[in-house]
Amino acid sequence: MSDTLLACLSFAATIGFYYLTKWAYRRKKVFFLAPILLAPLAIIGFVLLVGIPLDDYFLYTHFLVMMLGPATIAFAVPIYQQRSIIKRYPLTLLIGVITGLMMGMLSSWALVHIFPMPPELANSMLSRSVSTPFAMQATVSFGGIPDLTAMLVLMTGIVGMVICEPVFRYIGIRTTLAKGIALGAASHGAGTAKAREIGSEEGVIASLTMIFAGIAMVIGAPLFALVI
Amino acid sequence: MRTLPSSFFHSMFLKKHVFFYCLMQLMALCGLLWLCNQVVAFLHWHIPGSVLGLGILVLLLLTHVVPERAIQAGSSWLLGELLLFFIPPVVSILKYQVFIRDDGWMIAGTVVLGTLSALIVTAWVVDRVYTLEKGINDRRLARASHRENGKNSIGAQNHV
Structure with missing residues (x-):
């Protein structure tokens, strides 16, 4: 053929x-x-x-x-639509995004030292906790391979989707905001889909967190790369 | 063979006029991306053009230069089909099979433990901060309603 x-x-x-x-x-x-x-x-x-x-x-x-490029720009519409939630809980969202972003990166950074792996794979790990279009941009700053990052992002999403409910039950998380922000920050798109299944407000909050974490990751990546 | 029900085709194709709007809005978004990429390249900025475009579009929406419905259909289609756009990069793991074979368990361990810790810590921290912020919001609301009540009661006294 x-x-x-x-x-x-x-x-x-x-x-x-x-x-x-x-x-x-x-x-x-x-x-x-x-x-x-x-x-x-x-x-x-x-x-x-x-x-x-x-x-x-x-x-x-x-x-x-x-199409991931225009899709990144399209995230502007949910930000605009949900601006009232941003106005109501600015502090919680800000701290949630920062905590989620830092935990996503630091946990990967620490774990690749515990589980030894080749450097290009280890570098691809660092941006895996944010949504794919952002992660594939940010991974270049860390010296990772965008294709590998895409796969790791996908795995992170699936894992987050599966473990979230038992985890929330085990550590006793009941508030809408905590569930939404944790899902959006730790497992991006798949987490957001899961959050939408839990409740519509959880879904909205998760998608906002995912977008802000993604933006922060892309903008901060050159800086984080200097530190790590 | 049983034929696929029409809901399958509904999930694949939009109504004709919605399709047309989507296409126009998609082209507008691509145009904005192209423009932003030019600006970023010209100014040697370290942020990607797509993120600059996102910021610009939020501003345009907030200032009502671009009405929400002018971009809504196209953007919700793009965001709804996000998974489709990153399937090809995932297929390219076939190029990196050696990583999966040699480090598969390491990868799985890192992803599972990393996601678990991120989920737990973020949920726990947010739970605490939320309680704090809700307290602040509630107090502010209470104070506002108190003031409102005060005004009303004065007005009522004058009336009497």
Whole structure:
């Protein structure tokens, strides 16, 4: 098969599998059908099964990745829409974002010293707690590889989604703000989706926290890189 | 084979006029990104053009230069399909299979323990700060209503 044909096939398969898992999850809300888990696995499986060379896979699908830029700008709309919550709890949000950001980075930084791994992998770890478009920008400042960071961000999201409810129950967290901010700061997009399942206010707060943590990470990354 | 129900296609395609608005707004966002990238490159700033664009768009919305509905459909589509846009980078882990094979358990351990500690500490800290800030807000509200009551009672006395 020609390269162009394979590239077209990869593009179609990526979009097809993504919407298929999304549709399946809407019908049956079970964890292993969640698009964040199933869609990447299905597409990786497809690429391996058909034996598509990676260069051909990225020929057209990299246009999808380019949409992360405008998507970052689009985060302005939820900030504007939820400005009343920002006005009501400025201190809690500020401290929550700072704590979440620092914990995300410091825990990675400490753990890569406990679990030894190659430096480019260790550097890719540092920005994994913020949303993908921000993380892939920030990881360059730390000397990480954007592709690896994207995978680690995804893993962080899945882990946060799974462990949040038992964790909150165990340490006795009941307030809306604490749940929302912790989910948004520790596991970004997937955490926000989970927070939205817990309650709509949790979801709003999580998405705000995720956006502010992402912005702070991108702006602060050159500075943090000097310290670490 | 059972055919897919129409809800599948609904999840994939928007209504025609919404699609058109989305496309226009998407192009506007891409234009803003391009402009911001030029500015950042020209001024040698260390922030990415997309984050500058985000800041500018928030300002434009707050000053009502851009009405919310002029950008709402496109941006909510972009944010709703965020996962689709980073599937390709995740597929590229096939390039880095050696990391998964050699350090897979280290990666899993770091991600799980890191996320766990971030979740616990953030939730705990926010719980405390929230109680504090709620106290401040409640006191302010109470004082405001007290003043309001005072005024009313004076007015009532004068009336009598």
